[in-house]
Amino acid sequence: QKEVEQNSGPLSVPEGAIASLNCTYSDRVSQSFFWYRQYSGKSPELIMSIYSNGDKEDGRFTAQLNKASQYVSLLIRDSQPSDSATYLCAVVSGTYKYIFGTGTRLKVLA
Amino acid sequence: NAGVTQTPKFRILKIGQSMTLQCTQDMNHNYMYWYRQDPGMGLKLIYYSVGAGITDKGEVPNGYNVSRSTTEDFPLRLELAAPSQTSVYFCASSFGQAQETQYFGPGTRLLVL
Numbered sequence: 405q406k407e408v409e410q411n412s413g414p415l416s417v418p419e420g421a422i423a424s425l426n427c428t429y430s431d432r433v434s435q436s437f438f439w440y441r442q443y444s445g446k447s448p449e450l451i452m453s454i455y456s457n458g459d460k461e462d463g464r465f466t467a468q469l470n471k472a473s474q475y476v477s478l479l480i481r482d483s484q485p486s487d488s489a490t491y492l493c494a495v496v497s498g499t500y501k502y503i504f505g506t507g508t509r510l511k512v513l514a
Numbered sequence: 515n516a517g518v519t520q521t522p523k524f525r526i527l528k529i530g531q532s533m534t535l536q537c538t539q540d541m542n543h544n545y546m547y548w549y550r551q552d553p554g555m556g557l558k559l560i561y562y563s564v565g566a567g568i569t570d571k572g573e574v575p576n577g578y579n580v581s582r583s584t585t586e587d588f589p590l591r592l593e594l595a596a597p598s599q600t601s602v603y604f605c606a607s608s609f610g611q612a613q614e615t616q617y618f619g620p621g622t623r624l625l626v627l
Contacts, residue, residue: 412554438615447604447618448557492556502547502616504556 407431408495410505418513423480425508427493430474436496437469437476442507443489451491452478483512516540518619520605526625527595535590535622537605545608546588547572547616548580550601557604563588595626 409428417423425439436455440448452467454460454476460467466479476495480487490507497503521536539546544565549557559572563582577599579591588607592599602623606616 408556447621449618450615453615502559504549504558506554506556 407503408493408505410491410493410508412506413509414511415508416511416513417483419483419485421483423483423487423510423512425478425480425491425493425510426475427477427495427505428475429493429495429503431495431497431503432471432474434471434474434495434497437467438494438496439465439467439476439478440492440494440504441489442492448492480510483510485512485514488512518605518607518617520603520619520622522622523620524623524625526627527592528627529595529597531595532591532593533595533624535592535603535605535624537588537590537619538586539588539605539607539617539619540586541607541609541617542585543607543609543617544585545610545614546582547606547608548578548588548590549604549606550574550599551604551621552601560590560603592624597626600624600626 438453439451441451442448454467454469464481468477490509492507493505518539547562548560558574561580563569602621604621605619608614608616
């Protein structure tokens with residue numbers, strides 16, 4: 405079982421719709437969770453971080469964490485073509501163990 | 515602030531050649547990391563450092579070496595390049611421990627032929 409799993413996609417949504425991206429992880433003691441956005445040929449940039457169970461909202465983005473079920477999700481409301489990118493889930497266990505998923509490619513159709 | 519800078523942006527190496535990938539950050543971050551990203555894959559940690567003079571191995575350290583003589587610089591050394599090291603290399607830094615946000619450099623694309 406991979407430590408951090410994401411559906412590779414592509415996930416295609418129409419402009420204005422809600423995009424839902426999911427990530428599951430295997431280490432129960434994981435403490436910190438991040439969503440990074442990576443445009444093609446560019447470096448990852450942080451979208452959201454979440455540390456406790458529940459929802460965290462920032463503009464059009466909402467991160468959801470459920471530690472009991474070991475999953476974290478990212479919702480993008482009112483999706484725009486500029487949101488088209490690969491979204492990487494990262495899970496941290498311990499002091500340095502920062503594990504990335506393989507990413508989900510999102511395509512927002514105009 | 516320039517953030518995290520990496521040089522070169524792109525390099526072609528022949529099998530068996532060596533090179534150093536440079537990484538510098540100007541944010542006074544303690545933690546620095548080297549990752550590689552193969553096409554369609556996530557990021558794999560090569561080496562990391564928690565401060566000047568302290569480095570440790572990540573998931574995929576074979577074929578690489580690092581040093582950290584200053585807070586700002588964290589070079590990655592490839593001694594005997596192999597085709598399997600063809601990848602995009604990202605350097606990242608964070609202020610404190612891994613629980614904090616990592617800031618990435620623009621990456622170095624390496625092709626080994």
